[in-house]
Each structure stands twice: as C-alpha cells, then as structure tokens.
Amino acid sequence: MLEFIIIFIAVWHITATIFSIYIHRSLGHNQVKFHPAVEHVFRFWLWATLAFNWPGWNRHWVCHHRKHHRYSDQTQDPHSPHHQTFKQLNNTTNELHGVTEEDFKTYTPDINPFTDRAERFYNKQKFLGFHFHIVLLFVLFGIPGACVAIIFALWCRTIATFTGKYVIHAVGFRYAQQSESDQSRIVFPISFLLGGEELHTNHHNNPTAINFAHRWFEFDIGYWYCKILSTVGLATILSRQ
Ligand SMILES: [Zn+2]
Ligand SMILES: [Zn+2]
Numbered sequence: 272m273l274e275f276i277i278i279f280i281a282v283w284h285i286t287a288t289i290f291s292i293y294i295h296r297s298l299g300h301n302q303v304k305f306h307p308a309v310e311h312v313f314r315f316w317l318w319a320t321l322a323f324n325w326p327g328w329n330r331h332w333v334c335h336h337r338k339h340h341r342y343s344d345q346t347q348d349p350h351s352p353h354h355q356t357f358k359q360l361n362n363t364t365n366e367l368h369g370v371t372e373e374d375f376k377t378y379t380p381d382i383n384p385f386t387d388r389a390e391r392f393y394n395k396q397k398f399l400g401f402h403f404h405i406v407l408l409f410v411l412f413g414i415p416g417a418c419v420a421i422i423f424a425l426w427c428r429t430i431a432t433f434t435g436k437y438v439i440h441a442v443g444f445r446y447a448q449q450s451e452s453d454q455s456r457i458v459f460p461i462s463f464l465l466g467g468e469e470l471h472t473n474h475h476n477n478p479t480a481i482n483f484a485h486r487w488f489e490f491d492i493g494y495w496y497c498k499i500l501s502t503v504g505l506a507t508i509l510s511r512q
Contacts, residue, residue, distance in 0.1 A: 306506065
C-alpha cells in the first residue's frame with residue numbers, strides 16, 4: 272500500500288506540475304517558453320497519463336482560461352464553481368464552456384491549434400497512451416505501479432478538473448483577496464501537490480508574474496522547476512518574476 276501511495280503521489284505531482292508550468296504558465300500566459308524537446312515530453316506525458324489530446328485542445332484551453340481571467344467568478348466565467356455544476360466544469364466541448372468563435376478571435380489570436388505529426392497521432396490514438404502508461408509502470412513498479420496507471424486512466428482527469436477548477440476557486444484561504452467578485456483561493460501557502468496552483472489568488476492578482484509566491488512564507492514549486500530548467504538552458508523565462 273505504501274508503495275502505491277508513493278507512486279501515485281509522484282505521478283500526480285509530475286502531472287500537476289506539467290499542467291501548471293506548461294499548459295497554464297507557458298501556453299496560457301506566455302510566461303515561459305520551453306525547449307521543443309521538453310515541450311514534446313510534456314505533451315507525451317499528458318497523452319499517456321490523461322489522454323488530454325482532443326483536436327485543438329491547446330487553443331481551446333488557452334481561450335477558455337483567458338476568458339476565465341477576464342470574468343473571474345462572474346456569470347460569463349467559463350469555469351467557475353460558483354456558477355456551474357461539476358458536470359459542466361468537467362466537460363470539454365466548446366458549447367458547454369461557452370467558448371465561441373468570437374472568443375477564439377478575442378482571446379487567442381496568437382494561438383494556433385497543434386497540428387504536427389505527434390499531435391495527429393495523439394488525436395487518432397487517444398487512449399493508446401493509457402496502455403503504454405500501464406505497461407511502463409507495471410514494468411517499473413509491478414502491480415502497485417499498474418494500479419496507479421489504471422486509476423489515472425479512469426479517474427484522474429476528473430480529479431484534475433476538481434482540483435484545477437473547483438478547489439482553487441472554492442477551498443482555502445482568502446488572505447490575498449484583492450477583488451470582491453473574484454473567488455480564487457490560496458489553497459495552501461506552500462505548494463507541492465498542485466504544482467504551484469495552490470497559490471491561485473496571487474496568480475489572479477498578478478497574472479503576468481511567473482512566480483505565484485508573493486509573501487515570505489509562500490513557496491511556488493512550479494516556479495522553481497521553471498528556474499531550474501532555464502538555468503540548464505531548457506526554458507526561457509519571459510515574464511517578470
Ligand atoms: Zn491563469
Ligand atoms: Zn482561476
């Protein structure tokens with residue numbers, strides 16, 4: 272059991288960190304640019320662990336997220352737990368998220384959907400990555416590893432929605448709140464499990480800053496991964512820190 276818990280936390284931590292530093296900070300906010308090889312590793316990981324590769328997902332996600340910042344927790348917010356059911360939050364179709372062609376023009380004029388060979392393969396073989404992940408973790412860690420990969424395949428996209436859209440806007444501290452309507456929360460001042468997204472209110476207050484930690488007692492692990500990757504030449508930090 273202990274082995275299972277350790278493997279689960281490790282895989283979850285890597286996945287959450289990739290979400291935070293790649294999808295959110297890099298694609299969504301252009302705060303950091305990763306080396307193409309690193310970017311491919313991230314996309315491969317998202318495909319293998321979560322099948323996070325429907326056609327045009329990158330443009331959709333960024334549009335959706337930028338609109339979320341524009342209308343945080345107001346009725347026009349495409350993902351607020353204060354206005355939508357969990358089923359709506361967990362759905363990825365444009366219609367339910369309220370993302371229109373007009374929104375794409377407004378929020379993502381700089382983003383093109385991924386159409387390279389890797390992406391076409393991921394789109395076509397959407398669930399093949401799950402098989403690869405299960406076999407890999409079984410070879411590396413035996414039955415506990417395979418169980419972790421199976422749980423990821425079955426439930427972790429839903430858990431990711433729960434943490435990434437519900438928890439960070441509904442659970443935690445409000446000591447950093449600057450806006451009345453914005454309900455984003457500091458889930459915990461020291462981040463680990465959500466790759467830095469625990470400090471979500473700070474990010475809403477300063478969406479251009481790559482470091483989500485703003486006070487002496489706060490720690491943003493995602494920022495430090497970006498720093499390390501930039502130190503070894505695998506990333507370029509583009510925003511203020
Ligand atoms: Zn953001
Ligand atoms: Zn938010």
